[in-house]
Amino acid sequence: MTHGRMLVIGTYPITEAQHGGQKRTRAIVDAYRQVCNEVKYVAVFHKGYYEDYASGDIAVGAETIQKLNQNPQFADVIMGDAVYDDPQAHQKIVELLDSYRPDIIHIEQPYPYLGLKKILAERDHKPKLIFGSQNIEFEMKKQIFAGLGTDKDLARDIIAKTKKLEEDFSKEADLLVAVSKNDEAAHIKMGAKNAVVAQNGITPVAYSPAKLQWWQNFMDREYKVKRKIVFVGSAHPPNWFGFNKMVGTALGFIPSDTRLFLVGGISEYFTGTLNRREAEDFCFWQRAVPCGKPDDESLAALLADADVIILPITDGGGSNLKTAEAILNDKKVVATKFAFRSFEHLQKLPNLYISDDPEEFKANIVKALDAPHHKRTPAQQELAESVLWQNCLAELREKVGEL
């Protein structure tokens, strides 16, 4: 506990961590608390996006909100600029820097650096900087904008701005935290001089027998379900791109005693889009069950009760915390290779069905349902537990000490 004052800045609150990015940031903050004298987290965020936040978090003002409403697909960059341009955010950040005087600033995802870099320069603050990367953002934006059909000129500008930001920050950061070896290599190519891989991990969540019983009653009463497939994902575009590509919305290949439980923002995405007067949509819901956004305990119970967990992630970024959860739950897992990025070493565990071919992926779902579950050896179990945050962030804790 001798590493000074740490300030972590992000673009979302982490009081109620729901999506992968929030969970990762929360875990990093917790890890820093183990090695730093003092740690503060501050989010520069839009109140319309997040209901729960801490008193120290900084909500952006009306002008920024207007920009966000006009171009929600550019939210990351708008929020990054807002750190400097939004008067409310600017003032509070300055006050915080002056009063807290952090020795190290960790910026989670590069965007806040857009504004913070200018503020630090103006005020001649020179703390050590850590770039917390979650993806190669400009590459991901290319895919997302293409999928959304974003205006090409606007998309090109935003992608270029993001790329420059990532390159600059990679060079200027004292430490870069990458989520995978591939991302680490990409950042080193951009000029990062000191990098560490902190793959995504999880914190095991306990659940009560009552929660488990609730799910079992629900499945038996409503669907007479014998076997359960679970897909957990936010409404983040790569989640539904991947689902549509690898699984698709024609679910007739799923046996009739089985249901696919959609959990998280993806659930609302599909209830909001597959509600047309089309035969495909009616049939989709004969096999799929929307579960909304259960709390962590409910989700843990549902995963514990699942027969198969699917990870149809094909591109984009987003965290692969879902992969870690699936591994830790010791379930049969049907996944793409991409879902195992930074978990490549775990692919030798039993009960995994990995394919990047959509037809094979679907066949794997049926195969996994029918296959027996193979018990892990102690060594395999130890390997599986490497997905715990505690293990994933061990090297980062050491590196922070070296700064």
Added chain:
Amino acid sequence: MSRTPITWIDLSDLSEWRHHHTGIQRVVYNLAKYYNGRPDVKFFVFDDVGKNFVEVEFAIVERRPDDAITDVDTNQPAQSVGRRLAAAIPLRYRRKLPAFVKRYGKAGYRRARIVLHKVKAQVNDLRSQPQPVVVAGKAANLAEFQNQDTVLVLGSAWAKPSLIPALINLRNDRHFKLVQVIYDLIPILGPQFFGDALYPEFTRYMFDVVSNSDGLVAISKSSKRDVEAFAKQMRIPAVPVGTMRLGDEFTHPEDVQKPAVDVEPGKFLLCVGTFEVRKNHMLIYMAMKEAKLRGLKMPKLVIVGRPGWLTGDLGSIFRNDPEIKNEVLLLPNTNDTELAWLYQNCAFTIFPAVYEGWGLPIAESLAYGKVTLASNTSSMTEIAPGLVDHFSPFDTVACMELIHKYTTDVKARVAREKQITKDYGTHTWQSTYKEFDSFVRKLK
């Protein structure tokens, strides 16, 4: 000791059918009739309240429709309300209905609504009490489907939304074979021809049927193509799909009766089939109007069929168009003997449906040796290639010209009738049964 595998046949919709048999009921009845008597065959109905499958005798569907509810005087309006209700009441409560209707029926029609509410209340009351399963006054056994058995669903199971899900749940436990008849996928292919609710309900039903059957028997090659395309679209693993040709033998050719309407033998055009928008009666109306404009002679039109989907306006048009109203007869309640007379005595027949699963009236018309005009879509071209005069169901002029041709050119009509009589071989229901049963046996 192992039990002999049983073939179970569902009579649910037929057991509750209150009218003379039309298309689907004829198929169920005639197939079940040939299965009846086989030692390995049993029949069942679905109890919608208890969600049970109840063993029954084939005899329950042999009763004439008017005898179905005893002690009911059909002249009493209040009792016709009771009859309507009866059709909606589960089998096990229905036996209590006659006494109830008797008690209230004489109060007359003005009390019918009160009666209706009281009957409903009594039904609800009965439903709340544990009841033994009762069919036709006798305690009945639950149908115990076992894993070597075969369950045949021959009828319109979509009308009982709980039936197929209940059967699927049982099948997932007991792994018996399930074979179902596919009539058509028209509510999916042409949802515009039905009420809004049918499209989602029927689609879900068809998804369940196709994804949970060991075999499907389509009533035409067209329906087979449609169901296979649906399975492919929904990524349902391939299931064997056979076909059977429906029987078109006329059962009582000597037992005919002229309906009490103003038609002259040989002077009218007959159109048989539910009076629903898909059957495209509008095309005939337009053809008749076009003929009026051109001064062409057209025969009187007799439309036989119960009212169906979305034809309220069309019925009004037929009844109120000054040029047409005296040249069209709408007969919603024709029985089999009257229908036989109409077939025998019409000039020729027309069947302008937009889409069909089979087109039984086409086959029946040919079986009567009548010139048959029919649409050139879906299954209608496979019934008797070369013997039916086809037209596009969207081509008014082509339809009008064919009607006019066979109205005015008697020689052509007679020649065509001779060809039909010579070349058209009727298909017996026994042959249909053999085709169906052969498919089912091959699955074993």
